[in-house]
Amino acid sequence: MTAAPLLRLPFYLLSLTMIAPFYWMVITVFKPVTEIDRQPPSFVPEHPTLDNFYDPGYSPTQVNPGHLQGIFQRFQVDFGFGRFMFNSLVITVAITAGSLLIASLAAYVITKHRVPGRRLIFLMIVASMMVPWQTTLVPNYVIMRNLGWLDTYQGYIVPALAKAFVLFFLVQFLHSIPDELVQAARVDGAGEWRIWWRIVLPLLRPALAAMSIFIVLAEWNNFLWPLILVQSDEMANIPVALARLNSYFTGAQNQGAIMAGGLLASLPSIVFFLVFQRYFTRGIVLSGLKG
Amino acid sequence: MTTPAAVSRHRWRRHGTSYLMLLPFLALFAGFLVWPLANSLYLSFTRFDGVTAPEFTGLENFRRLLFDDDRFRHALGNTFLYVVASVGIGTLLSLGLALAFSGSGWPHRVMRTVFFLPSVTSSIALMLLWKWILNPGDFGLANTVAGWFGGRAVEWLATPGLTIPILVLMSVWGGMGYGMVLYVAGLNTIPQEYYEAARIDGATSWQQFRRVTLPLLRPVTTYVVVTGLIGAFQVFEAVYIVFRGTNNIGGVLDSGLMIVPYLYDQGFTHFKLGYASAIAWVLFVIIFALSMVNLRIGRALKEL
DSSP: OOOOHHHHHHHHHHHHHHHHHHHHHHHHHTSOHHHHTOSSOOSSOSSOOSTTTOOTTOOSSSOOTTOOOOGGGSSSSTTTHHHHHHHHHHHHHHHHHHHHHHHHHHHHHHHHOOOTTHHHHHHHHHHHTTSOGGGGHHHHHHHHHHHTOTTSHHHHHGGGSOOHHHHHHHHHHHHTSOHHHHHHHHHTTOOHHHHIIIIIHHHTHHHHHHHHHHHHHHHHTOOHHHHHHOOSSTTOOHHHHHHHHHHHOOSGGGHHHHHHHHHHHHHHHHHHHHHHHHHHHHHHHIIIIIO | OOOHHHHHHHHHHHHHHHHHHHHHHHHHHIIIIIHHHHHHHHHTTEEOOSSSOOEEOTTHHHHIIIIIOHHHHHHHHHHHHHHHHHHHHHHHHHHHHHHHSOOSSHHHHHHHHHHHHHHHSOHHHHHHHHHHHTOSSTTSHHHHHHHHTTOOOOOGGGOHHHHHHHHHHHHHHHHHHHHHHHHHHHHHTSOHHHHHHHHHTTOOHHHHIIIIIHHHTHHHHHHHHHHHHHHHHTOOHIIIIIIOOSSOTTOGGGTTOOHHHHHHIIIIISOOHHHHHHHHHHHHHHHHHHHHHHHHHHHHHHHO
16 A cells, blocks of 8 residues: 555655754754854854864863853763763663573573473563553662662663563564474583573574664663662763753753764764664564564 | 482472573562562552651552642643643654555655654754754744744743643654554555455545555554553653753643653652652553553454
């Protein structure tokens, strides 16, 4: 079923409203401070500049009209905004790798081992997918505080590792793989850990690829939990750092640096998506239509 | 020859490894989901400031929440309005986009990527971008465009009547590409023969859409609507970033106050952790009910 060309026209026009905000963001990033709040605004930066990333003309002691801190000068932490990009990267990689490893182990046992209780366990995990995670926000905050994990990497990573939807997806996928593959290895004398590492993980590769894209994007952009967890500037991830910029600096002229931060937050995930687009749409469709 | 003892030892060794492999996931699942869930239910019956021990108050939190708290009632009303409008409009546009751009040629692929872009962009960055676009100055993009059509500069974010429409607009703009991808997948599963048969029977393209496409897309529609509803009930960032004032999370006159922002406000600004847990359980009931509807419809469709 395809629409007639004339019916398609409004949707082509609608795509302009998709592109325009992104365009506005990008041109704001490359405008000098004085051009940002000019009326009428320029739609191509007249004096393109990188000052919104780092402005060499800015000095904290000397007022210099037309110069404000670039995004990398806004926070008094080592490496400035680079520190938050590093934090986000560490957290995202650790959660992605860790959650896939433990979920694949559990999925292997649930689908290929005849252990008592596996059905009940699986049922509980599936039921938990209907729970809004915000319900656990207050108790988890208290747990983090009691463990002394507020403001730490482990506070970001450890509570985020057991992901029910990942386990569910991997179980579905493993059901479609014949048990004989595992049994053959067992006959050959391979141990369970070895079977998991050498046979199950390679077989799961397409499923792991699809899931890792979901996890990477979700964790890179995660906001509410970090907002509650993080106190210092040093431990902020990119979204929390951007939200703080938004509270600290309100004037229109600061929007150049803020949009530069937004661009640095968005570019990695957009590039990541464009590279892995194929797996991504397949993942959405598999988890959505089969789940 | 194997003795019974050897068999049971062997079985334990087999199962021992199995449980050991389940352990990391189960331990973390129990520690950071099951236990907190039970704990939050308990806390919802207490007064708890996070410092002194929780004090049991029975149903007091829920009584206050449902009968005495105008802000919560306001938050619920706003949330329902926002959810219905954003999911309704968003689903219609998703379907329209999928019908328009379901092809495999490059123009359609480019269009699909363009509409999907917000789904993979940092949501905080997008919210900051909207706040900048809606800047009240006459140099803001929204006011500039309004000016081209003879309009005057508007205080977009300080006009209570505009808050929910703006939140709906941002949500539809950001979410319709996701629904579109699901609908495209659904459309591609419909065999072309159905349309050929319908054409031979003299069906107009509207009748084909009405009698073939829509019914066959019903499972997709259910999924798009229910996951959309669940996501919309949990809205937080748009309110927190775009509308929050210096000492009011909901924006001017609480015009953008919703359930999760109110939970955050009570729990982590005012440290009424017991009260916040009660709010969380109201959210739990709503989302759980929606998920059950999803399951039931899904099962009914499979039995058809």
